[in-house]
Structures are given as C-alpha cells and as structure tokens.
Amino acid sequence: MTTTLVPYDEALGRYEPVLGIETHIELGTNSKMFCGCPTAFGAPPNTQVCPVCLGLPGSLPVTNQAAIEGIIKIGLALNCSIVEWCRFARKNYFYPDMPKNFQISQYDEPLCVDGHLDVEVDGRTYRVEIERVHMEEDTGKSLHVGGATGRIHGADYSLVDYNRAGIPLVEIVTKPIEATGAAAPLVARAYATELRELVRSLGVSDVRMEQGSMRCDVNVSLMPSGTTVWGTRSETKNVNSLRSVERSVRHEIERQAGVLDAGERVVQETRHFQEDSGTTTSGRSKEEAQDYRYFPEPDLVPMAPTREWVDDLLGGLPELPAARRVRVREEWAVSEKEFQDIVNAGALDLIEETVQAGADASAARKWWMNELSRRATEQGVELTELPVTPSDVVRVSLLVTEGTINDKLARQVFDGVLAGEGTPDEVVEKRGLKVVSDEGELSSVIDEVIAANPDVADKIRGGKVAAAGALVGAVMKATRGQADAGRARELIIEKLTG
Numbered sequence: 211m212t213t214t215l216v217p218y219d220e221a222l223g224r225y226e227p228v229l230g231i232e233t234h235i236e237l238g239t240n241s242k243m244f245c246g247c248p249t250a251f252g253a254p255p256n257t258q259v260c261p262v263c264l265g266l267p268g269s270l271p272v273t274n275q276a277a278i279e280g281i282i283k284i285g286l287a288l289n290c291s292i293v294e295w296c297r298f299a300r301k302n303y304f305y306p307d308m309p310k311n312f313q314i315s316q317y318d319e320p321l322c323v324d325g326h327l328d329v330e331v332d333g334r335t336y337r338v339e340i341e342r343v344h345m346e347e348d349t350g351k352s353l354h355v356g357g358a359t360g361r362i363h364g365a366d367y368s369l370v371d372y373n374r375a376g377i378p379l380v381e382i383v384t385k386p387i388e389a390t391g392a393a394a395p396l397v398a399r400a401y402a403t404e405l406r407e408l409v410r411s412l413g414v415s416d417v418r419m420e421q422g423s424m425r426c427d428v429n430v431s432l433m434p435s436g437t438t439v440w441g442t443r444s445e446t447k448n449v450n451s452l453r454s455v456e457r458s459v460r461h462e463i464e465r466q467a468g469v470l471d472a473g474e475r476v477v478q479e480t481r482h483f484q485e486d487s488g489t490t491t492s493g494r495s496k497e498e499a500q501d502y503r504y505f506p507e508p509d510l511v512p513m514a515p516t517r518e519w520v521d522d523l524l525g526g527l528p529e530l531p532a533a534r535r536v537r538v539r540e541e542w543a544v545s546e547k548e549f550q551d552i553v554n555a556g557a558l559d560l561i562e563e564t565v566q567a568g569a570d571a572s573a574a575r576k577w578w579m580n581e582l583s584r585r586a587t588e589q590g591v592e593l594t595e596l597p598v599t600p601s602d603v604v605r606v607s608l609l610v611t612e613g614t615i616n617d618k619l620a621r622q623v624f625d626g627v628l629a630g631e632g633t634p635d636e637v638v639e640k641r642g643l644k645v646v647s648d649e650g651e652l653s654s655v656i657d658e659v660i661a662a663n664p665d666v667a668d669k670i671r672g673g674k675v676a677a678a679g680a681l682v683g684a685v686m687k688a689t690r691g692q693a694d695a696g697r698a699r700e701l702i703i704e705k706l707t708g
C-alpha cells in the first residue's frame with residue numbers, strides 16, 4: 211500500500227476529516243469493579259488478585275457501587291441521559307492479559323447516552339456529541355521481553371501482570387466529529403484536554419495519561435471535499451499523551467490522503483502511534499462487533515439506578531471546568547492567554563486556594579506564576595510538588611503588604627521556606643530579613659555612607675539631587691537590601707540640602 215504522505219494543507223484542500231474518539235478512564239476506586247482487590251498503581255506484579263479477577267471457576271462477580279456512582283457522575287457532567295435500566299454484557303475474546311477469556315462490558319445497553327462536551331479552539335466552540343458512556347473492567351498488562359519494539363512480535367518471552375485486571379474502566383465514545391476542517395487535530399486534542407479536566411474535577415480518577423489511567427483511541431477517516439459519504443476509518447489505539455492525540459490525527463490525515471490519492475482503499479484496522487517518529491503503524495485488522503459474541507452477563511443483576519440517586523449525584527456535582535474558567539477569568543481579570551498560562555503551569559488550584567485563604571489575586575498570581583514556577587522549572591518538579599503551601603504564600607504577601615519585608619526579601623523568604631527552614635515568619639526571624647524601618651538605625655547608616663562618599667555628597671549639596679541614587683545604592687548594600695529605599699532617599703536629601 212502507498213505510504214506517501216500528502217502535505218497537511220494539500221490534504222485538507224481535497225479531503226474533509228471525520229473524527230471519532232473512544233476514551234478509557236480507570237476510576238480511582240479503592241477496590242476493583244467486581245471483587246474486593248485493591249487497585250494501587252505500581253504494586254509488585256500479581257499481588258492484587260483473587261479468584262474473581264483471575265476468573266477461577268466458581269467465583270462470582272459483585273458490582274462495585276462506588277464505580278457506578280463514578281460513571282454516573284461522568285455521564286451527568288457530559289450532559290448525558292442516565293438510563294433507568296441496563297445490563298452488563300460479556301465481550302468474548304481470548305488474550306493472555308484477560309484471564310476470564312471474556313471482559314464484562316456493556317454492549318447495546320449502555321448506562322449513559324446522548325451527551326455533549328463543548329471545546330474551544332482558537333476562539334471557536336466545537337460541540338462534541340457523546341454517543342455513550344459505559345462501564346467495563348480493565349485487562350491485565352503484558353510485558354513482552356527480548357524484542358526490539360516491546361511488542362509481542364520478535365519477543366523471546368512474555369510476562370503478564372493481573373493487578374490491573376478488573377479495575378473499573380469507563381469508556382466514553384463520541385459520535386462522529388465532523389466539519390472541523392484543518393482544525394481537526396486541535397479539536398481532538400482540545401476534547402481530550404477538556405475531558406481530562408472534567409473527570410479530574412469530579413474526583414473520580416487521577417486521569418494520568420502517562421500512567422495509563424486515561425487512554426484515547428482515535429478514529430480518523432477522510433471524505434472527498436464536497437461529498438457526504440464517510441470514508442473507511444483507521445483506529446489508532448492507546449494514544450497516551452495529549453500531544454500524541456493531536457499528532458496522530460495529523461499523521462493519519464496525511465497518510466490516508468496519500469492512499470486515496472493513489473486510488474487505493476484505506477484499510478479498516480487498528481494502528482499504533484509511534485512517539486519517536488510521530489507516525490502510525492499497522493496493527494491488527496479490526497474485529498466486527500459480531501466477532502465478540504456479546505450476550506447479557508448472566509452472573510450479574512441488571513443496573514437500575516433510582517431517579518432519586520441520580521438526582522442526588524447531579525445536585526452534588528462540583529463546579530465544572532468550563533464554568534470555573536468563566537468565573538475565575540472574570541474574578542481575577544485575566545486574559546485568555548494569561549489564564550491558559552496559569553492552567554499550563556498547573557497553578558490554577560494553588561492560586562485559587564491562595565486567594566481563598568486571604569491573599570490578593572494579583573499577588574497570588576505573581577508569586578505562583580513568576581517566582582515559584584521558575585523554581586519548580588529549575589528543580590524539574592511540578593509546582594504542586596514544591597514544599598510551599600498556599601498559606602505560606604498568603605503569609606509572605608501579607609508580610610509585604612505590612613511593610614515587614616519587601617519583594618526582594620520575600621524572594622529570600624521563599625528560599626528559606628523551600629530549604630526547609632520553617633514557616634515564612636520563622637525564616638524572617640532566623641535570617642533577620644526585616645526591612646529596616648527604624649529611623650534612628652537608618653539615619654546612622656546614611657551618616658556613614660555620606661562620610662564615606664564626600665564627593666557625591668558635595669554634588670548633592672551643590673544641587674545635583676540626581677546623584678542621591680548612588681548613595682541610596684550604598685545604603686541598600688550596607689543594609690543587605692533591608693532598607694526602605696524611598697525613605698533612605700528622602701533622608702539623604704534632607705540631610706544634605708535641608
């Protein structure tokens with residue numbers, strides 16, 4: 211098959227992309243979907259397993275209520291209808307990481323249907339329609355050892371870890387996303403970003419793409435411009451970063467345009483995204499639903515969430531990211547650009563907590579975004595990982611407002627807090643960082659500086675007041691930055707010309 215890529219803009223001149231995104235999100239429940247096994251990430255292999263999640267004969271599943279609560283919250287936040295009655299289904303297939311030889315999932319009776327999520331790209335809003343949100347269980351994890359690619363092909367042997375098998379998994383499926391044109395890769399990325407923020411705000415998953423608790427399968431097809439018949443789609447599996455979501459869409463558009471230009475047919479298949487090259491490679495040909503021999507799960511009763519329960523969950527939803535964005539931008543009077551910088555720096559929660567704890571919004575932004583972000587970058591850690599809390603920032607900005615310290619000294623206070631020297635007040639005390647506000651002390655320092663710089667003093671006496679800057683600098687140096695520079699200047703001029 212042709213592998214000639216068509217340059218992106220050229221491809222968009224002839225074809226209209228249609229997207230579809232299936233996202234799997236592992237819920238952060240304490241126990242698995244159908245058994246009581248713990249779910250902690252990173253435990254030694256096969257230490258979080260039991261007869262149920264290993265699929266041993268005679269074991270029976272029991273539904274995890276916290277997981278059902280989690281998926282209903284996700285469904286409600288995505289504006290879905292929650293059905294009154296639905297069932298689990300068995301999806302039959304063999305794979306070594308699935309000990310039961312079937313996955314308990316949902317097929318024709320999903321729990322949440324017909325929702326939407328609005329995303330913004332370059333000031334334009336795109337509504338992504340949600341077809342369904344359903345509940346299933348995760349598989350285990352295979353590790354293929356000895357091959358060059360980490361895939362089973364070419365490996366010497368494989369290991370399997372069932373700790374993940376049976377962790378509650380929510381699958382969110384969009385309807386076809388059309389009419390995005392050249393913005394398709396950005397819309398896909400914006401959707402994944404917004405979905406991640408939304409689920410995180412609900413507190414039902416840590417949605418860490420790098421750890422696999424959120425994974426996207428990205429479908430792309432092309433139709434010739436001006437037509438309405440969808441082309442054959444490819445499905446790029448388990449794309450595990452937001453950037454890769456964008457890049458995989460872009461690559462598939464360029465690749466499929468090349469195939470269609472050559473008069474060939476796009477093969478319906480799953481593909482793998484290659485992080486290093488930004489390309490996708492062919493996986494297996496895609497199964498049809500009939501291949502899975504779905505049937506209603508006989509070991510579980512149907513799910514029938516009561517209206518009261520669903521209404522309670524709806525009433526208990528937190529402020530969702532889109533609403534919060536509007537409110538915060540207005541309250542802090544920040545531009546879209548500044549707001550994005552704050553979000554990208556991971557500072558939104560920290561700044562908001564700092565403001566809620568009593569700091570001025572602009573001071574909170576200044577310290578987190580300038581001073582502390584820089585230090586986090588220098589140390590290669592997330593802002594939230596710095597050993598400084600919103601209440602520390604509140605205290606430092608209060609000390610500045612009171613005049614106990616100035617901005618320059620505040621930086622030294624943060625140095626001390628980050629070095630583990632204690633609270634801001636303790637650092638001020640230990641390092642002796644107070645602004646010199648005692649007039650007598652300041653006055654005697656100025657006398658010393660005047661005595662040491664007779665030439666400059668003479669110029670000021672002769673009317674060259676601008677020369678006072680040099681003496682102010684000397685005063686600041688002598689007090690290690692702890693003097694009030696404005697007051698020092700006044701006193702110098704007073705002493706020499708008064």
Ligand SMILES: [Zn+2]
Pocket residue numbers: 242245246247258259260261262263264376
């Ligand atoms: Zn178990």
